Amino acid sequence: MSYKHIGKDFTPPDIFGKVTGKAKYAEDFTADGMAYARLLVSPMPHARVKKLDLAPALAMDGVFGVITADDLPPVEAPNGGILTNEPVFIGDPILAVAAVDEKTAEDAIGRIDIELEPLPFTVNPTDSLRPAGPNARREGNIYAGSPPQVGELHWRQDEVERFLAGGQPSAEAPIEWQYGDLEASFDNAAVILTESFVTTGYAHMSMEPRSVMSYWENGKCFVYGSTQSQSFIIPFLAPMVGVAPEDLVYVSEYCGGGFGSKIFPYPIMALPAHFAKKLGRPVMLRITREEEYYIGSARVGFQGWIKAGFAADGRVSAVDLYIVQDLGPKRAGGDASSAGGAVSILYQPEALRLRSVPVLTNTTPRGAQRGPGQNQIAAIFEPLMDKAAQELGLDRVAIRRINAPDSNAKLNADQGPVTSAYMAEALELGAKRWNWAEKVKRSGRRRGSKVTGIGVGQGYHAAGTSGFDGLVRITPDGKIHLHSGVGNLGTYSYASTTRAAAEALKCDWSQCEIVHGRSAAHLPWSSYQAGSVTIFTHTRANHVAALDAVAKLKEVAAAALGGQAEDYDIDGQRVFRRGRTSRALSYGEAAAKAIEMGGKHSGVEVPEDIHEVTKRAVAGIAGTGLVGVAKDTLPKRGTVPGFAIGFVEIELDVETGKHEIIDYLAVGECGTVVHPLGLANQLRGGGVWGFGMATTERHVYDPQNGLPANVGFYQCKPPTYLDVPSRMDWAAADIPDPDNPVGARGIGEPAMGCAVAAVMCALSDALGGHLFNRTPVTLDVILSHIAGLPPTSGPLAINTF
C-alpha cells in the first residue's frame, strides 16, 4: 500500500531540544521558594526503626522540615510505600529532609539520631526456600495467589538440594499452568534436553534518575516527573498525591530512559507533593545515581529448570519449565508466566507446563524490564534450540523455521490466537540478508587465540492493545493539532503514532503540530508506554480520531456548501465535493465553520464512550476548532505479537575470555514499518542492551550484610560505545498486520530479546556447543570453563558475580 507518511522518516519535534540542551527534564524545573529534599535511606537490608530523633536536624538553620512514613498514607505489604519504618532493602527510603539547599539537607540528615533493629534477611530465593530459611518480610517470603498476597513457603531440604543440583523439581510451586498432554508429547520426542539455569535480575539504571518537583496552587497539584507514560499516569498518580484527577497537572515532556521502571507512577514520585503540602512550598527531590539504583527497579531474576522435547523433524514437542523468581522485597512478578508464554508462541510446542515460585528477597525492588520474562527465557531456550539442531542434524535457522509461528499460531495457557505472524518469512529474509549459509561456515574458525562464534536468536513480546482514545483538532488557521497522550519515553512513538492521523487526514506534515508532554495541553487517554504496545495501539487511536475529523469535515462542508456529507472527499487540506472540486473549503475554513456549528463538531459534545481524561481534554479545547475524537473500537482478533531475530558473529578470545561482536543484523517482524529511523533505533538500542544482558550487566549482593556492590554505572556495567559494533544492520519483514489500519505491530522488547539470545548462541557456538545456562556470561565464567575450574559462583547462584 502506498502511504504519504507511514513508512517515511520525519523529524520528531523533541529532537531539537535534546540536541541543543534546551529540553527540560524533571530536574530542570524550578519554582519560587522551592525547597530541596534529600532522603535518608536504610543501611540495613531488613530492619525496623526503633528510635528516631529529628530535633537536631530540625534545629538547623535552613531546614524547613522532615517527612516520615507517619506523615503518609499507609500501604499494605508488599506494595511499595513512599517511605517506611520497616525497610526491606538497603536503600529503602525512611525519611526526607527539606532545606534551603541540598547540602543543608544532607548535613541535617547526618544529624538525625536513628536506631534500627535488624531483622532476618535474604539475598537468594533458594536460601529463603530452605526449611528454616529467612523471610524477606515479616509477613512471609513469597508473593502468590489470586489475588496475589504475601505468604510463606519453605521446601524440604532434599527438595532444595535436588533443585540446586539440577534435578527435576518436585517442590510445591504456587503458580502452575499447562496445556496439552505433556507426558505423551515427551514420549513422542526424539531428543530431550534437560538443563537448569539462572538469569540475574539487574538494575534498570535509567540514565535520567527519577527526580520529581511538585507544588500546590489554587487547589491543583503540579507534578514534574519522569515517566514513560503521560496520560496513563493521571488516574494512578492522583490518588497517590491525594487529589482528584482533574486537579492534577502532570508534566513529563522528556524521559531519559525508563526501560519498564517508569511505566506507572512509582511511590517516591508522590513524595514532593506530600512534602510540599506539609511545608507550604514547592519541593524538588533530586534522585542521585546511587538512589536511582536503590529505588529505580531491577529485572526479576530466574533460578530455573527446563526440559524440552524435540520430534525427529525438529518440531518442539513438549516443554516443562520450572522457575523460582527473585522478586526483590515488594510487589512484582509475572515474568515467569511471560517466559512460558514466549516459549508457547515462538516454538509452538504441542504441550507446555509452567510452574513458578515467586520468592521475595531483600534486594532491589523489581519490576518490568524490557521483555520481562520473555528475554530471560530467550537467553536460555535459544541455545537449547541449537543443541537440538545439532543432535538432529538440522541447520540452526532451519530448526527455527520449522517451528516458526504463522498467523494460525496459538499462545499461552488458553492457546489463544494472534492477529498475524510471519516468522518464517522474517527468518528467510534475515538469513538471506546476513548471508547465513556462508557465515555459518565460519563457526569454530580459529585465528590465533580467537575463535569465531555464529549465533541466531529470536525475541518475542505481545505488542499491542486497544480501546484507547485519539484526539485531533483543526484550527481556523489551518493547523492540524495532533494531541498525543503518549509519553515521550525515547522511542519517538508519541510522534510516529500521530502519523496515522495525518495519513487519514491526507494532510501535509508541515501543517501538523504534535501536542504532548503536559496534561494541561489537553491530551487524550492513552495506554501505558511499555510492553511494546504503543505503535499498534495508538496508530489505531489516531486513525479513528482522524476518521472522526474527516467525517466532521464532510458534514461541515455539506452544511456550508450543500449536498450530503458522503458527497465530499478530502485531500490537500481541503474538503471538496466529488466531481465539482471548486466547491470546497480549506481545513481552516472548515474549522471556522465547525466552531460556528458547535456541538460535536467543535468538541462541545463528546462521544459517551471516551475516557474521562479525554473528556476533560476535549472540554479544554472545545470551541477552538474542528475536533475529531474517538475511542478505538476497531476489531482486534487476538494477541498482537512482536518478533525480532538477531544474527551475530563474534570472535571469542579463549585466552582472555573477551569477545568482540564482529557483525550484527536485527530483523523486525512487526508489521508495516511506520517510522524507519525509529525502528532502526529500537533494533540497535535493543541490540546493545541485549549484548549487555548476555555478557556484562550484573546484580551483586553480599550475602553477609545484604549490601549491593553495583550502585553506580561502572559497577553495573552496561555496554559502552567500544563494546558494541560501530555498525549494526537492520531489516524488517514489513508485512502488514490485518488488525491495524496501517498494518503496524510493536517491536521494543523483542529487539533486545533476540540480541541476548543471539550472543548466548554465538558464545556457545564458539565453545563447541557448551551451554552456560546463565546470564550474564562474564569473561571469568568463560575462562573458568576453558580452564576446567569450578564456576566463579555456586550452582544457580544469583545476585552474585
Place this chain on the structure above:
Amino acid sequence: MTAYDVMPDIELYQPATVEDATELAARLKGSAWLLAGGQDTYGWLKDRAKTVEAMIDLKGIDALKGIRETPGGVEIGALTTLTEIVRHPLIGERYPLLREAAAVVASPQIRNMGTLGGNLCQDTRCWYYRRGLSCYRAGGNTCYADSPAGMNREHALFGASRCVAVSPSDTAIALSALEATMIATSRRGSREIPADDFFVGPDVDIVNMTALAADEVLASVRLPDRWANAEFHFEKVADRNVWDFALVSIAAALRMRDGHIENARFACGGVACVPYRLPAVERAVVGKPRSESTGEQAAHLASRGAKPLNHNQFKVPLMENLVRRALRG
C-alpha cells in the same frame, strides 16, 4: 545512611608554586587532601565516605605539569593529564608502553581531566571499602572481601595481609616495568623513590597505597633511558572496553639482543595491592627468544604462590595467558 551526593564544606587552597603547596601540606597534614584531576577525589568526598577539612588544589602549579627530556631520560610532571601523555611524541617514540597504558585508563573524558599523579595515587576500588564499610583499610578490624561469603571476584591473588584489595592503576604497572622513579617533594626536600618502593602493600601500610608521607607531594615521574625503545607489551583485560578497571593487566619491557631476551621486566595489575612484579618469569626468559615456546615455559611461573579467593580463581589462568601473549610478541 544517606546516598550523599553533595560536596561538604571544605577549606580550599589553590597554591601557585610547589613551595606553597608543600608548605600547606606540611601545615595541614592529616587534615588536608591533595587534589589533582579530581577523578578519584570527588567520588570519595561527595559520597562522604571520606571527609577532610581542607583541600590543596595542585592544578594551578605549572611546575608540576609537562613532559621534558632530561639527561637520563624523560620526566613527566605529576599534574600532566593522561591525554597529554597519550599524545606526546616523546612518550610515543621511546616509551609506548606508558602510552598504551595511559590510553586505556577509564574513558576519554576521565583521561582529559585525570593526571598521571592522580592515576598513580588513586585509592583501591575494593567495593566494600568504597562503600564506606569499616574494614581494615578504613580503620576497622575486618575484611569483608576475604571472608567465606565475600564477593571478591576483583580482589587479590598475592600479597594479602588482612586486606585483599588490588591496585587499580593502569599506568602503575607500566612505570614499574619501565623502572621509573617517583619524585616526592616536601618542605623537608625531595626524594627519588623507585616505582617498586613507591607502591606499598597492606603488610607495609594498610591505610595508604603509596610511600608518600602526609606532607609530601608527588612532583614528577622519571623514566630512565635504560628501557627507552625496548620491546614492550601492554594488555588490560576488563569486563568492558571503556570505563572499567583491570581484572588482570600486564606490562612487559623486553630488551632484545640478537633475537634473544637480554633483560626483561614484567608487572601485573589487578592481582595484588601493588604492581605485581614477576621476577621468576623475568629470570626464566633471559637468553631465550620471544616466542610461543618461551611463553609456554614461563607462564606457569607467573602465578606461582597465588592464593585465589572464592570468586577470583579465573585470574590465575588469565594471568598466565597474559604472560604467554607478552612473550609471543
